[in-house]
Amino acid sequence: MAVYKNNSIRKKTKTFNEAKITQYSQIANLALHNSIEYLNLSYSQKLCGAEGSIEFKDEGVYTYDNKGKRYLDCLGGYGIFNVGHRHPKVISAVKAQLDQVCLHSQDLLNPWAAYLASQLAQIAPGNLKYTFFCNSGTEAVEGALKLARLYTGKSQIISTKNSYHGVTLGALSATGRDVFRKPFEPLLTGFTHVPFGDIDALANAITEDTACVILEPIQGEGGINLPPAGYLKKVRQLTKKHNVLLILDEVQTGMGRTGKMFACEHDNVVPDILCLAKALGGGVMPIGCFMASAKIWQALTPNPTIHNSTFGGNPLACAAASATIEVLLEEHLIARSMVMGNYFLSELNKLKVKYPKLIKDVRGKGLLIGLEFESKILREDVQVKLFKHGVLVAATLNANSTIRIEPPLIITQTQIDFVISALDLILNDLKSKVKSFKPKAVKKAV
Numbered sequence: 004m005a006v007y008k009n010n011s012i013r014k015k016t017k018t019f020n021e022a023k024i025t026q027y028s029q030i031a032n033l034a035l036h037n038s039i040e041y042l043n044l045s046y047s048q049k050l051c052g053a054e055g056s057i058e059f060k061d062e063g064v065y066t067y068d069n070k071g072k073r074y075l076d077c078l079g080g081y082g083i084f085n086v087g088h089r090h091p092k093v094i095s096a097v098k099a100q101l102d103q104v105c106l107h108s109q110d111l112l113n114p115w116a117a118y119l120a121s122q123l124a125q126i127a128p129g130n131l132k133y134t135f136f137c138n139s140g141t142e143a144v145e146g147a148l149k150l151a152r153l154y155t156g157k158s159q160i161i162s163t164k165n166s167y168h169g170v171t172l173g174a175l176s177a178t179g180r181d182v183f184r185k186p187f188e189p190l191l192t193g194f195t196h197v198p199f200g201d202i203d204a205l206a207n208a209i210t211e212d213t214a215c216v217i218l219e220p221i222q223g224e225g226g227i228n229l230p231p232a233g234y235l236k237k238v239r240q241l242t243k244k245h246n247v248l249l250i251l252d253e254v255q256t257g258m259g260r261t262g263k264m265f266a267c268e269h270d271n272v273v274p275d276i277l278c279l280a281k282a283l284g285g286g287v288m289p290i291g292c293f294m295a296s297a298k299i300w301q302a303l304t305p306n307p308t309i310h311n312s313t314f315g316g317n318p319l320a321c322a323a324a325s326a327t328i329e330v331l332l333e334e335h336l337i338a339r340s341m342v343m344g345n346y347f348l349s350e351l352n353k354l355k356v357k358y359p360k361l362i363k364d365v366r367g368k369g370l371l372i373g374l375e376f377e378s379k380i381l382r383e384d385v386q387v388k389l390f391k392h393g394v395l396v397a398a399t400l401n402a403n404s405t406i407r408i409e410p411p412l413i414i415t416q417t418q419i420d421f422v423i424s425a426l427d428l429i430l431n432d433l434k435s436k437v438k439s440f441k442p443k444a445v446k447k448a449v
């Protein structure tokens with residue numbers, strides 16, 4: 004039975020709020036059925052929602068299910084809730100925008116997109132000045148790759164193994180994981196993948212026809228992988244030497260996540276093209292973008308609609324993003340990300356020392372943290388148990404024994420302590436049960 008076929012809500016003389024709640028409960032009752040029948044069968048069955056947990060509302064650091072259970076959100080919607088869920092300033096900016104212009108006419112100047120572009124030019128590193136707005140991370144990457152090819156007139160693109168840049172065909176061609184790529188081959192030609200962090204491999208891959216190198220400063224879906232110190236700077240020097248553009252994909256690392264507004268600022272590196280999305284919309288509206296210098300942007304000026312998007316730069320999304328940038332700065336959330344991230348990492352490292360046979364590695368920067376377990380099964384077990392304790396986490400897409408920890412940057416020390424205590428209880432319980440991690444017998448040399 005589809006909800007819209009049930010007219011009872013409209014017929015009854017209920018107040019608006021009552022009607023709304025009735026409607027929600029009807030939708031919630033059908034959530035599992037509708038998800039399996041009409042949305043995504045296997046994913047819906049896999050989700051913890053299969054246990055009956057259905058999203059109801061969210062606020063700050065927390066998400067609540069329809070039974071009133073509260074979850075401390077350390078997943079952050081895969082990195083979109085940097086300013087927290089439903090930040091009041093972002094919400095009121097969008098509400099005010101709803102009363103003026105929602106989607107733009109396309110034929111008049113769009114002051115909201117122009118203002119947001121000016122804000123981005125102020126906070127972006129170096130001479131990055133112009134912005135193209137789209138609606139997601141994968142679109143930001145598509146546009147960046149196209150701009151690099153257009154500007155250089157070359158076609159080879161170097162990316163890294165285990166990277167994740169999105170799933171549309173161009174971004175997928177850059178993505179360095181077979182499980183996403185193989186079923187869709189042949190992908191775009193001209194893509195080469197080198198090991199992340201290996202400057203010599205990158206140097207060897209550059210040819211006369213190389214348009215650009217695309218990198219995440221820290222591989223997010225690859226398992227929160229930090230490159231060796233100095234890598235990004237060397238990449239910048241190498242690309243400059245060969246007149247190759249550097250695209251930094253900061254879709255996940257941007258907007259304060261790693262303790263700087265953009266992760267490239269840790270290394271004082273300025274890319275030629277910068278991709279953003281996820282947290283840019285403040286966890287309220289979807290928005291992505293790519294930015295470049297005035298010089299590179301000239302490639303787009305002869306035909307300004309050569310790359311375009313109907314919804315890109317829409318006033319609602321721009322209002323959310325403008326407010327998000329203000330919140331990040333006014334509430335000093337970037338510094339906070341570093342302080343809280345360091346605290347989280349140090350507490351997790353204590354657990355690693357306490358449970359050396361369960362936790363393989365703890366790594367990260369700011370509040371982009373990876374917690375690697377000895378196996379995928381162990382990671383799944385811990386994830387499900389954390390869920391029961393009221394903590395949301397998830398695996399990274401390319402590394403399934405690693406849990407990502409990406410909470411809102413407003414998380415407090417007390418809330419971090421709550422997560423650490425839950426993990427401690429879970430690991431202590433698992434310690435006695437896990438026998439399969441005995442060190443393998445080392446063959447003696449003959």
Ligand SMILES: Cc1ncc(COP(=O)(O)O)c(C=O)c1O
Nearest residue numbers: 139140141167168169223254255
């Ligand atoms: C670094 C990076 N680039 C691009 C994307 C794709 O973003 P979206 O899912 O918004 O298309 C992601 C998504 O996780 C990402 O982490």
